[in-house]
Amino acid sequence: MRSCIVFIMLFIFSCKTDESNSVFIDADVEISVINDLGEDLLNPQNANALDVSNIKVYYLDGKGNKKLQSQSNSFYIIEPKGHIVDRYLIRLFLNMPSFQKSNPAYTYIDFGDGIQYELKAHFIKFESATYYNQLWLNGEPVIFEDLYPTTGLRIIEFKK
Numbered sequence: 001m002r003s004c005i006v007f008i009m010l011f012i013f014s015c016k017t018d019e020s021n022s023v024f025i026d027a028d029v030e031i032s033v034i035n036d037l038g039e040d041l042l043n044p045q046n047a048n049a050l051d052v053s054n055i056k057v058y059y060l061d062g063k064g065n066k067k068l069q070s071q072s073n074s075f076y077i078i079e080p081k082g083h084i085v086d087r088y089l090i091r092l093f094l095n096m097p098s099f100q101k102s103n104p105a106y107t108y109i110d111f112g113d114g115i116q117y118e119l120k121a122h123f124i125k126f127e128s129a130t131y132y133n134q135l136w137l138n139g140e141p142v143i144f145e146d147l148y149p150t151t152g153l154r155i156i157e158f159k160k
Helices: 002-014
Strands: 024-026 028-034 056-060 066-069 075-078 089-093 105-110 116-125 129-137 155-159
Parallel strands (some): 024 129
Antiparallel strands (some): 028 089, 056 066, 056 105
Protein backbone atom coordinates (compact mmCIF):
# COMPACT_ATOMS: atom_id res chain seq x y z
CA MET A 1 0.00 0.00 0.00
CA ARG A 2 2.83 2.35 0.90
CA SER A 3 4.53 1.79 -2.45
CA CYS A 4 1.24 2.53 -4.21
CA ILE A 5 0.95 5.88 -2.42
CA VAL A 6 4.57 6.73 -3.26
CA PHE A 7 3.94 5.82 -6.90
CA ILE A 8 0.84 8.04 -7.06
CA MET A 9 2.68 10.94 -5.42
CA LEU A 10 5.60 10.53 -7.84
CA PHE A 11 3.18 10.54 -10.74
CA ILE A 12 1.39 13.66 -9.54
CA PHE A 13 4.54 15.66 -8.81
CA SER A 14 6.37 14.59 -11.94
CA CYS A 15 3.64 15.78 -14.29
CA LYS A 16 4.57 19.06 -15.92
CA THR A 17 2.16 21.59 -17.23
CA ASP A 18 3.05 22.94 -20.61
CA GLU A 19 2.96 26.71 -20.27
CA SER A 20 4.36 27.17 -23.76
CA ASN A 21 0.83 26.91 -25.17
CA SER A 22 0.29 30.62 -24.65
CA VAL A 23 -0.04 32.52 -27.91
CA PHE A 24 0.75 36.19 -28.51
CA ILE A 25 -1.13 37.81 -31.38
CA ASP A 26 -0.44 41.38 -32.42
CA ALA A 27 -2.87 42.37 -35.15
CA ASP A 28 -4.20 45.81 -34.31
CA VAL A 29 -3.37 49.41 -35.05
CA GLU A 30 -4.65 52.66 -33.57
CA ILE A 31 -6.08 55.35 -35.82
CA SER A 32 -6.47 59.04 -35.08
CA VAL A 33 -8.71 61.16 -37.32
CA ILE A 34 -8.26 64.92 -37.36
CA ASN A 35 -9.17 67.79 -39.65
CA ASP A 36 -6.89 70.55 -41.02
CA LEU A 37 -7.35 72.52 -37.78
CA GLY A 38 -6.15 69.56 -35.71
CA GLU A 39 -9.60 68.89 -34.24
CA ASP A 40 -10.26 65.33 -33.13
CA LEU A 41 -12.97 64.03 -35.49
CA LEU A 42 -13.60 60.97 -33.31
CA ASN A 43 -14.57 63.14 -30.34
CA PRO A 44 -18.39 63.13 -30.24
CA GLN A 45 -18.34 66.57 -28.55
CA ASN A 46 -16.78 68.06 -31.69
CA ALA A 47 -19.35 69.64 -34.05
CA ASN A 48 -17.56 68.09 -37.06
CA ALA A 49 -17.19 64.64 -35.51
CA LEU A 50 -17.51 61.55 -37.64
CA ASP A 51 -20.53 59.36 -37.06
CA VAL A 52 -18.77 56.24 -35.77
CA SER A 53 -21.80 54.10 -36.64
CA ASN A 54 -21.07 54.80 -40.33
CA ILE A 55 -17.52 53.41 -40.21
CA LYS A 56 -17.17 50.22 -42.23
CA VAL A 57 -14.36 47.68 -42.16
CA TYR A 58 -13.78 45.07 -44.85
CA TYR A 59 -11.43 42.09 -44.92
CA LEU A 60 -10.19 40.64 -48.18
CA ASP A 61 -10.79 36.90 -48.22
CA GLY A 62 -8.65 34.25 -49.90
CA LYS A 63 -10.72 34.54 -53.10
CA GLY A 64 -10.15 38.29 -53.46
CA ASN A 65 -13.62 39.32 -52.20
CA LYS A 66 -14.12 42.13 -49.70
CA LYS A 67 -16.21 40.97 -46.76
CA LEU A 68 -17.93 43.56 -44.56
CA GLN A 69 -17.09 42.97 -40.89
CA SER A 70 -19.27 43.75 -37.92
CA GLN A 71 -18.13 46.80 -35.99
CA SER A 72 -17.85 44.86 -32.74
CA ASN A 73 -15.40 42.39 -34.32
CA SER A 74 -13.32 44.84 -36.32
CA PHE A 75 -12.75 47.95 -34.17
CA TYR A 76 -13.63 49.86 -31.08
CA ILE A 77 -13.15 53.43 -29.87
CA ILE A 78 -10.59 54.25 -27.19
CA GLU A 79 -11.66 57.25 -25.16
CA PRO A 80 -9.02 59.56 -23.70
CA LYS A 81 -10.55 59.42 -20.22
CA GLY A 82 -8.18 57.63 -17.88
CA HIS A 83 -5.89 56.86 -20.80
CA ILE A 84 -2.43 58.16 -21.55
CA VAL A 85 -3.50 59.50 -24.94
CA ASP A 86 -5.29 62.87 -25.09
CA ARG A 87 -7.53 62.08 -28.06
CA TYR A 88 -10.02 59.49 -29.23
CA LEU A 89 -8.59 56.58 -31.20
CA ILE A 90 -9.95 53.73 -33.26
CA ARG A 91 -8.36 50.40 -32.37
CA LEU A 92 -8.64 48.55 -35.68
CA PHE A 93 -8.22 44.78 -35.76
CA LEU A 94 -6.39 43.88 -38.93
CA ASN A 95 -7.31 40.98 -41.14
CA MET A 96 -4.96 38.08 -40.46
CA PRO A 97 -3.77 35.65 -43.11
CA SER A 98 -4.49 31.95 -42.87
CA PHE A 99 -0.75 31.38 -43.55
CA GLN A 100 -1.63 28.48 -45.81
CA LYS A 101 -3.13 30.73 -48.46
CA SER A 102 -2.12 34.35 -48.23
CA ASN A 103 0.30 36.71 -46.64
CA PRO A 104 0.02 39.70 -46.61
CA ALA A 105 -3.54 40.28 -45.48
CA TYR A 106 -5.72 43.23 -46.51
CA THR A 107 -8.05 45.37 -44.41
CA TYR A 108 -10.11 48.27 -45.75
CA ILE A 109 -11.63 51.06 -43.69
CA ASP A 110 -14.28 53.55 -44.80
CA PHE A 111 -14.95 56.43 -42.38
CA GLY A 112 -18.47 56.83 -43.74
CA ASP A 113 -17.65 58.97 -46.77
CA GLY A 114 -17.38 56.11 -49.28
CA ILE A 115 -13.57 56.32 -49.54
CA GLN A 116 -11.88 53.03 -48.71
CA TYR A 117 -8.37 53.11 -47.33
CA GLU A 118 -6.33 49.95 -47.86
CA LEU A 119 -4.16 48.59 -45.06
CA LYS A 120 -1.86 45.81 -46.16
CA ALA A 121 -0.13 43.93 -43.35
CA HIS A 122 2.62 41.34 -43.65
CA PHE A 123 2.51 38.90 -40.76
CA ILE A 124 5.15 36.66 -39.23
CA LYS A 125 4.12 33.53 -37.39
CA PHE A 126 6.20 31.71 -34.84
CA GLU A 127 5.27 28.79 -32.62
CA SER A 128 3.76 31.01 -29.93
CA ALA A 129 3.49 34.43 -31.57
CA THR A 130 1.90 36.06 -34.58
CA TYR A 131 2.47 39.71 -35.40
CA TYR A 132 2.77 42.08 -38.31
CA ASN A 133 6.17 43.47 -39.12
CA GLN A 134 5.24 45.63 -42.11
CA LEU A 135 2.20 47.78 -42.81
CA TRP A 136 1.25 49.79 -45.88
CA LEU A 137 -1.50 52.38 -46.26
CA ASN A 138 -2.74 52.70 -49.85
CA GLY A 139 0.52 51.18 -51.08
CA GLU A 140 2.84 53.43 -49.04
CA PRO A 141 4.86 52.09 -46.08
CA VAL A 142 3.45 53.29 -42.76
CA ILE A 143 5.72 55.27 -40.49
CA PHE A 144 3.94 55.36 -37.16
CA GLU A 145 3.47 58.67 -35.40
CA ASP A 146 5.63 58.72 -32.28
CA LEU A 147 3.09 60.92 -30.52
CA TYR A 148 3.12 58.91 -27.30
CA PRO A 149 6.42 56.99 -27.21
CA THR A 150 5.96 55.45 -23.76
CA THR A 151 2.58 53.88 -24.56
CA GLY A 152 3.67 51.37 -27.18
CA LEU A 153 0.73 52.48 -29.33
CA ARG A 154 1.24 52.50 -33.07
CA ILE A 155 -0.88 55.38 -34.29
CA ILE A 156 -1.76 56.24 -37.87
CA GLU A 157 -3.04 59.79 -38.22
CA PHE A 158 -5.68 60.45 -40.88
CA LYS A 159 -6.47 64.00 -41.96
CA LYS A 160 -9.99 64.49 -43.30
